[in-house]
Amino acid sequence: MSKEYNIAVIPGDGTGPEVVAEGIKVLNAVSSRLGFTLKYTEYDIGGERYKRTGETLPDSVLEELKQYKAIYLGAIGHPDVKPGILEKEILLRTRFELDQYINLRPVKLFEGVDTPLKNKGPKEIDFVVVRENTEGLYTGAGGVLKKGTKDEVAVQESINTRKGVERCLRFAFDYTKKRNKENKLTLCGKTNVLTYAFNLWERAFYEVAIEYPGITTDYAHVDATCMWMVKNPEWFDVIVTDNMFGDIITDLGAMIQGGMGIACGGNINPEGVSMFEPIGGSAPKYTGKNIINPLAAILAGGMLLEFIGEKEGADLIEKAVQNAIKTEIKSLDAGKMGMGTREIGDLIAKSVLSI
Numbered sequence: 245m246s247k248e249y250n251i252a253v254i255p256g257d258g259t260g261p262e263v264v265a266e267g268i269k270v271l272n273a274v275s276s277r278l279g280f281t282l283k284y285t286e287y288d289i290g291g292e293r294y295k296r297t298g299e300t301l302p303d304s305v306l307e308e309l310k311q312y313k314a315i316y317l318g319a320i321g322h323p324d325v326k327p328g329i330l331e332k333e334i335l336l337r338t339r340f341e342l343d344q345y346i347n348l349r350p351v352k353l354f355e356g357v358d359t360p361l362k363n364k365g366p367k368e369i370d371f372v373v374v375r376e377n378t379e380g381l382y383t384g385a386g387g388v389l390k391k392g393t394k395d396e397v398a399v400q401e402s403i404n405t406r407k408g409v410e411r412c413l414r415f416a417f418d419y420t421k422k423r424n425k426e427n428k429l430t431l432c433g434k435t436n437v438l439t440y441a442f443n444l445w446e447r448a449f450y451e452v453a454i455e456y457p458g459i460t461t462d463y464a465h466v467d468a469t470c471m472w473m474v475k476n477p478e479w480f481d482v483i484v485t486d487n488m489f490g491d492i493i494t495d496l497g498a499m500i501q502g503g504m505g506i507a508c509g510g511n512i513n514p515e516g517v518s519m520f521e522p523i524g525g526s527a528p529k530y531t532g533k534n535i536i537n538p539l540a541a542i543l544a545g546g547m548l549l550e551f552i553g554e555k556e557g558a559d560l561i562e563k564a565v566q567n568a569i570k571t572e573i574k575s576l577d578a579g580k581m582g583m584g585t586r587e588i589g590d591l592i593a594k595s596v597l598s599i
């Protein structure tokens with residue numbers, strides 16, 4: 245019997261459903277070519293449902309999500325919903341409750357894609373950020389006193405546990421080894437100022453490093469990391485960092501790899517259920533126009549395949565995307581691609597069947 249995988253799909257808000265539809269089109273082409281089956285179950289989660297029913301992520305849905313092989317997410321975010329609600333109650337809650345403790349963000353410049361960096365190309369811009377995804381400033385620890393008065397005090401604490409830090413570092417070392425490119429792992433921190441948190445990170449980093457003699461270790465402060473990402477991106481192979489710094493540097497990463505039309509990421513629980521997404525958000529102003537770029541979602545589908553054990557499928561998707569960019573897609577920006585959202589999906593789906 246052929247392999248069958250159950251995938252939960254959360255198309256979400258804005259352009260999420262459009263790009264997810266193209267991702268599924270491509271995934272289905274890949275699975276038919278390679279002889280496995282993907283069974284999708286769609287969940288109506290996001291700003292629209294929240295506006296309709298007041299519900300964000302019901303406990304029952306969260307429990308169901310734990311049963312799948314993986315989750316494929318479009319985008320969460322709605323212009324009529326106050327910022328923070330959907331992010332916290334849907335996206336962050338899923339990361340925390342499914343213990344998706346890694347946020348994996350490849351920063352890869354495909355051939356033929358424009359980067360704002362002068363004199364840099366695909367050879368220079370090809371690294372991966374391993375971002376801790378369940379701790380740091382994201383836990384919600386802290387509080388407020390005397391809110392709304394002149395004496396207001398706001399405290400937002402960064403939580404770093406030895407266990408949380410170490411498992412993230414181990415993942416990063418293993419990933420660097422498996423990637424086998426430069427075999428170099430850079431810890432990005434701020435040891436000169438955050439002397440508790442990044443002291444823990446630093447000690448754990450060099451202790452774990454002993455178990456990986458084949459991996460070269462390096463360290464850069466987060467401000468310097470931003471500088472090097474622009475000036476010498478070729479210095480990086482894999483970067484490991486905490487949740488907040490990872491959030492910030494991966495947006496910088498997305499920009500140097502050609503923007504939100506191509507950047508994807510995975511929220512990974514290596515022992516559990518992982519969730520894959522284009523990182524561009526719901527882009528409400530482009531909704532329903534067939535002009536949003538689906539490549540990020542399509543590549544997120546590729547990442548999903550890699551993590552469920554269908555690496556060959558992931559490679560097919562990457563190759564097809566690379567070919568399409570080199571030959572037919574004019575730009576990665578919404579509306580300037582020279583073809584529509586659906587047409588790009590068709591093109592990649594056709595291509596994965598024939599390359």
Ligand code: IPM
Pocket residue numbers: 331332335336491523
């Ligand atoms: C991301 C996003 C989220 C984050 C937001 C939407 C909460 O920016 O996935 O990088 O900050 O992690």
Ligand code: MN
Pocket residue numbers: 491492495
């Ligand atoms: Mn972000």
